[in-house]
Amino acid sequence: MTFLRGKYRKFIIRFWILASLFIGGIVFYITAVYFNFFWLFGGMPDLKAIENPQSQVASEIISADGQTLSKYFIENRTPIEFDQLSPNVIKALIATEDARFVRHSGIDPRSMFRVLKGVASSEQGTTGGGSTITQQLAKNLFQTRSEKYKGTLGDLPIIKTVIAKTKEWILSVRLERNYTKQEIMMMYLNTVSFGNNADGIKTASKTYFKKEPWNLDLPEAALLVGMLQNPSRYNPRIFKERALERRNVVLGQMMKYGFLTQEEFLRTKVKPLALNFNIENHNTGPAPYFRETLRDWMKEWLAAYNKENGTDYDLYTDGLRIYTTIDSRMQSYAEQAAEEHMKDQQTKFFNHFKALKMDPWVVKGKGGGYAPDPGFEKRAVRRSWRYRELKRMYGDDETKIWAELRRPIKMKVFSWRGDRDTIMSPLDSIKYYNKFLRIGMVSMDPRNGDVKAWVGGINFKHFKYDQVKQGKRQPGSTFKPFVYCSAIDLNFVTPCDPIVDRQVCIGDWCPKNSTGSYSGQPLTLRQALAKSVNSISVHLMKLVRPKAVVAYAHKLGITSTIPEEVTICLGTPNVSVFEMVNSYCTFVNSGKHVDPRFVTRITLKDGRVLADFPPNEKEVISPSIAYQMLFIMRGAVEDPWGTAQRLRTQYKLADNNDIAAKTGTTSDYTDGWFMGMTPNLVTGVWVGGEDNHVHFTNMAYGQGARIAMPAWGLYMQKVYADPDLAGNERSPYRRDRFIKPDGMEANIGCGGVKIDTVNTYLRPKVTDDESILF
Template sequence: MTASEFKALAQRLTARLAARLRPRTLLLVPALLVLYVLVLIPFTPGIRDLRRAKVDQPAQIYSADGKLLAEFKPTHREWVSLKQVSPYVIDALISTEDRRFYSHHGIDFKRTASAALHTLKGNKQGGSTLTQQLARNLYPEEIGRSQTLTRKVKEAITAFKIEAVYSKDEILETYLNTVPFLYNAYGIEMAARTYFGKSAGQLDLLESATLIGMLKGNSYYNPVINPERALDRRNIVLGQMVRFGHLVPNRLDGLQKRPLRIDFERQTEEPGRAPHFAQQLRKWLIAWADDNDFNIYSDGLVVRTTIDSRLQAMATQAVTLQGNQLQSIANTAWGGRGGCANANPDVAHAFIRESDEYRARRTAGANDADALKQLGANRGFMQALCESKTRVQAAFIALDPRNGQIKAWVGSRDFTQDPFDHVQQARRQPGSTFKPFVYGAAFDRGAKPTDTFVDQAVEIPINGQEVWRPTDDSPPSGKPVSLRDGIAYSKNRITAQLMETVGPARVARLARNMGVRESHLDEVPSLALGTSPVTLKEMVSAYGTIADDGNYMEPLLVTRIENKDGEVLAQFESAPERALSVSATRKLVDVMRDVINCGTGTAIRTRFGIRGDVAGKTGTTQDNADGWFILMQPQLVAGAWVGFNDSRVTLRSDYWGQGAHSALPIVGDFTQRALRSHLIDGRARFDTQETPGFWQTRIARLQTWLAQTFSKEPKPSTAKQTAAPKPARVKRAPAEPDAEVTEQTPQPPVFTSMPPLYPAPSDAASAAPASSPGE
């Protein structure tokens, strides 16, 4: 058989086979299409989800005293009913986006066919109805936006479901409240406020047409940056309204000649009472909701937090007051507004080199010197750069040490300007606030507050090559210094010698057990002076362990979560973990009282008049880059940090740079307010009485038994005795000024240590090496 004969035979066989299969194929295609649709139905959103998306019930966050702190909305949106929307908006929307909206059931087959025909001719058009667009807006992940047959079928199925669940008015209302309009404005209400400074119900015809015109392409028809395109699109919308009977024709020419008038202003959400706390809580709550099959944006969850709104307000006021005062000092130190170039040219040049403007000039071909000169001469640029770099930052957190509940959280001076959270996110060297871990580890090994080290020069080899030489703000005295005075006066040389005795590994382990559990701690000798960066939250949590007799309580944000009907879904509480022995903890609390009574934290007594039983510690790092102070009261532990985002910037003052003068006033102001408001009990006291151990108890009992058994005192007579006459009342002379008076409920003494060895307590160590920030 020749090749031509073989080809002819193949053609005849193919034609015969096709003739036999054609009727079956015609029946098979629709069956396969139906099967394809049925397979995709389970992969589209369910009716219950559609109802939940429309309801849009965000989680509500309440304080411990019942005040609303925040609502967790998925977007910046305010839901309005269809009656609250201008009728011009609805007419423009129907005319432009879906003119047969009230007659179809989710898909406009005529429009779809027309769009397909135009697309085949090279003029691409969209055929989606408002219902299909709503499906994409509500479920972008489930449906997607790729140009595939599967996506279109899923979109159509979802549109049919929406039509089955919603009325036409509900669909319009949901669409108008979920459609995006740029600048984080979602829904017609936020769009009206953003672009025209009014509510959705006040929009006139031209404003309505402008916003509806944006739906074809938000960025392309943005009236702020593309006003000419937006004007042309607005006029097209007006023409559509005339075409479909929503606007009389004789008005069209006059309206299209009117200019585009925009009153643009970005809409920002109110930060709330505790914005940084809410920011961290949102992350936690999303994780909890995912694990428990809830949606924080639509399930109407009610979250009861640990925050006390009254204490939160006091903390915010204290941070604002001290922050503003320190800012004026910083402005003076850096030469006033825009003056950082004169105050420190080298640092100013470093700031310029890190800017986008500098990189742009270098990319354009300018050399380093020319770029620095050009930008340095730009007063506006330099002022903005210096103001951003020399803005004082501050953070504060307070918790109840008895249960770990966080009562106040301020992450920066102003959330709108400084959204970065310096409580949870920022890691900075804690300076001398880290020293209690060294002393706690020593007390746990049997050291006593009266133990002494000689105040002498210290040299500690590191890795056999380097030598660490911690210093203080005064030269070595050569005299013995007790551990009590070592921490009260924050003596670096004493702490370093104690660290040698205890060991860095043991101190790091204790710090982790007590609450520093997220930051890495370098197990080196200089750790004693706080060289490893940590967060303020970790440090205050660890001090809470000290205040609670050595029990670590995990910081708690939430006490319970309820559903919208008030039923409790979950409850939360912290379980105590033993981190430090009771005996060591009580010694530590007792010596830390002296920091307040006669050491570096005396301003708590002298300036703020706080007379309760309190203990604490100041902290200052190298070059006064960070100021710290943490105060412990039996019912509340509060801590503050002050500094700058860029550690190269400081207050440039040996006085204001110290934690005792920068951070302490925040805590002192807050604690003073809390005590005066009776939100904490000023009479509460730490229990620092030593609890005898097992053998001490047995020895004491044995001594008592021996004394009673072999006592030489005569036994009391059993004979009847004549009652002695009642002695006359004698007026008792007043006690001597230095006499010890013991009461059933002792009050905290003002001074509990030996007479001061140092005439003026200081909060910072001078000439401390970079690896060992001083106090």
């Protein structure tokens, strides 16, 4: 017995020595990793980083009615709270990724063997299949395998993975001490990637099912959790059978751990994937042109804010919440109206030039007819991005550049029936895209300058140029109200003064009416503007002079440079739809110009307000002058000779509703405009080609009342049909009457005599096809 005790005593001593050395070695190793001895292991996140873990969070663009329009992101991530998770997600995640999640403290000893086994095959940065949820969170949050935490041993294949695993174990224990299990699960689901540009469970729910995460049913939750093992391999869009099989594995795990009965498992596993896929990127979603303008504005604003306050907020990673004035419903109606109208116009445009047997880039010949524009091809090519790229490659070697432009290649091109694959040379694609008419349409609330809808083109993916704010074109007759307003406000005329329709010359400039003739009859300003008679505008310009007209245009809201030339009375300066609509808002807002506004508030992701943007207005003309201008422009809709009378007769928009409007068409039908005002909404529409020589060749198709006004009519019909927007007396965009200043009559008086809204001077009622060109 003494011999045995002595023998076992030596064994026990040796065991404890070896055990102590082993444990001591582990402690020493962990300490060495933690403190990065001799810079061998790389750094560790500090205590502050553990207590305040950071992940890239997308900034959200929020509409005035509380909808998320889109996001700005590097990683498309929107965090949620634990109570916003569906129980199905929680059960599926625990059953599949970490069955002992609620029992362990960051490291599960029972799965250690699987972890170590996984380490041996994890050179490419996988978790080895045995990591706990907390370990995976540590890896996702702190990027332990990145260059930032790489030490001298970080280049050794197996060693670097062991070191990274050790750091994740250490971080897991510290995370468990700092956070509850619910917080850990919440952070995990907010940081993981689900592929297809979807980071975090909320974005994944939206991307794959168009649902909020709290509404995910059992098969949907199982599919998303199953994707976590390898989002690319189990991408349900590409590998449907593989994703379905993986989903059913998750369901099997849920049954294994008691989250499902066998009956529920068998019933659920036969269900289809039922995807409702909608990937988020800058080309998709509502208001893409507006979002690009907002992006540029936010970058500029953030740069100034950070400089002034010593902060470093980032638009793409700090989860800002940008509250905009855009109404998601009105934006949708504007996009629908623009699409419906432009499809119709494009069909007419193609048929028009098919009948003429020529391409739609034309110039007027000496005989008055139209002929193909010989300079169009080179002009269109030289302003294309492809030409600029080839220019960088080949310099001044035009032979090589044009050879490349004529080389057929595979490409996907836009069509109104959807994108189509084709083989086409870059030169042919440039000409193809120039055959499409473009649109710019923006809608503002005149009471506060809030932008409610913004359509900058026909398709943002293929036509990036924004025709609302970037594009500037001649406004034609829609500029005439600035001339009329200056003449009335400066007391040169009153709305009821008769002015004879006859040719007027200013120096050598003697413009004609669109018909080429003059009635020789006296017209009131309302009659003249309703018919858009050029001679009356020229007469007023002769009275007030260009300098005064420019001054009034600027104070009403035009920001572009306007030349002080007499020709501007017929709409020759280049302006944007955005500034034209803002200027017209001044008439509706009782003479007060209000700065256009598309952001009301910016907050951090925790709700703290960075900035508020209240409306800013200033009276620039009196309420009486503003109302007189509205009365004059109501003639376009209300009077039988008005260029916009179809809004009353065809679209039925003037019933119990005041509408003031102005159509505009520039020379050769290059630009078609329509400006429409109601008491609570001002909307402008421009339609034309990218190149000035791409246009219709006759008034029947090319005038503003035909090419632009219907989009306005369709849009307003949709707005008025929405009960929340216009359903009752309290609705913000209901049918209504313009605000009349105290002491003024509905019809503007002059010397006690009201303007007669029945034209006793003009010839009988005309059709829209006889509307003024300029």
